[in-house]
Amino acid sequence: LSLVGSEMCIRDSYNPVDKRVYKAIIVYICGLTKYLYVHPCSFGNADRPMSTTARDGFQEFIRRARIASNSPQLHPMTLKTDRGSEFAAGAFRTWMTAQNNQHQGFYEQKFTTNSRAAGNAWAERVLQSFRRLLYSHYRSIEEGWETNNTPAQQRVFNWVPVLDTITQRYNERRHNTIKARPIDAIAGVNPAYQETQQPVSYTHLRAHETKANL
Numbered sequence: 001l002s003l004v005g006s007e008m009c010i011r012d013s014y015n016p017v018d019k020r021v022y023k024a025i026i027v028y029i030c031g032l033t034k035y036l037y038v039h040p041c042s043f044g045n046a047d048r049p050m051s052t053t054a055r056d057g058f059q060e061f062i063r064r065a066r067i068a069s070n071s072p073q074l075h076p077m078t079l080k081t082d083r084g085s086e087f088a089a090g091a092f093r094t095w096m097t098a099q100n101n102q103h104q105g106f107y108e109q110k111f112t113t114n115s116r117a118a119g120n121a122w123a124e125r126v127l128q129s130f131r132r133l134l135y136s137h138y139r140s141i142e143e144g145w146e147t148n149n150t151p152a153q154q155r156v157f158n159w160v161p162v163l164d165t166i167t168q169r170y171n172e173r174r175h176n177t178i179k180a181r182p183i184d185a186i187a188g189v190n191p192a193y194q195e196t197q198q199p200v201s202y203t204h205l206r207a208h209e210t211k212a213n214l
Contacts, residue, residue: 015160020044022160026054026086028061029126033185034175035068036126037061038163051090058092068171069186075099075106080123083111133166134159 013022020042028037039057041050058079066074079096081087088111099107138157145155171183180190 011157011159013157013159015158017161025163026057027123027127027130028058029123030065030182030186031080032178034126034178034182035065035186036130036167036170036182037064038130038167040160040163049090050084050086051092054086055092055095065186068183069188075103077106078108078110080110080112087111130166130170133169134162137162137166 014020015022021044022040022042024041024043026039026041028039029035037057037060039053039060041053043050062074062076066072079087086092087109093109096107096109100109138159141157142155144150172181174181175185178185184190
């Protein structure tokens with residue numbers, strides 16, 4: 001797994017199930033397969049410190065990726081994030097260091113330079129795609145309100161329960177870059193994806209050979 005963790009702030013959402021107000025999501029995505037997981041954050045006391053929330057979200061991403069790939073021993077090679085304290089310190093950093101010590105060559109952490117968008121443009125494109133899917137779902141809800149003449153005070157969109165649905169839609173849509181669905185790519189069942197990865201792997205190998213010869 002080659003991963004990116006990014007944070008996206010969106011409109012506040014009150015979730016009556018756990019009676020918490022959620023204000024953001026953390027997006028975890030595999031850079032090679034585009035497999036996605038989205039973790040909600042409330043910034044309330046239950047989410048403090050944020051490094052614990054970021055760690056728990058990353059652990060859940062790995063758990064889901066292992067199930068999707070049918071690889072119980074699957075480990076991330078590199079995590080690339082911005083320098084926010086939720087990723088660069090606290091419980092998250094402590095856990096990453098412990099995992100790196102236990103699994104040599106995995107759980108390396110890199111940080112973007114300057115702004116998140118400048119250092120991680122493709123991750124920003126993923127966020128834009130997710131926003132579009134979420135907004136499309138919201139529009140369908142809004143149309144239902146209009147059809148049913150729902151009073152304005154009752155038109156409240158709680159996006160927390162639908163995160164998994166939107167994430168599933170993303171993972172089951174064909175991605176132009178890898179010419180496959182992320183859910184198939186991470187499982188290794190799509191020939192088109194494997195063909196796409198051949199030149200990527202070759203380029204990666206050549207880069208290491210050049211570096212070694214310097």
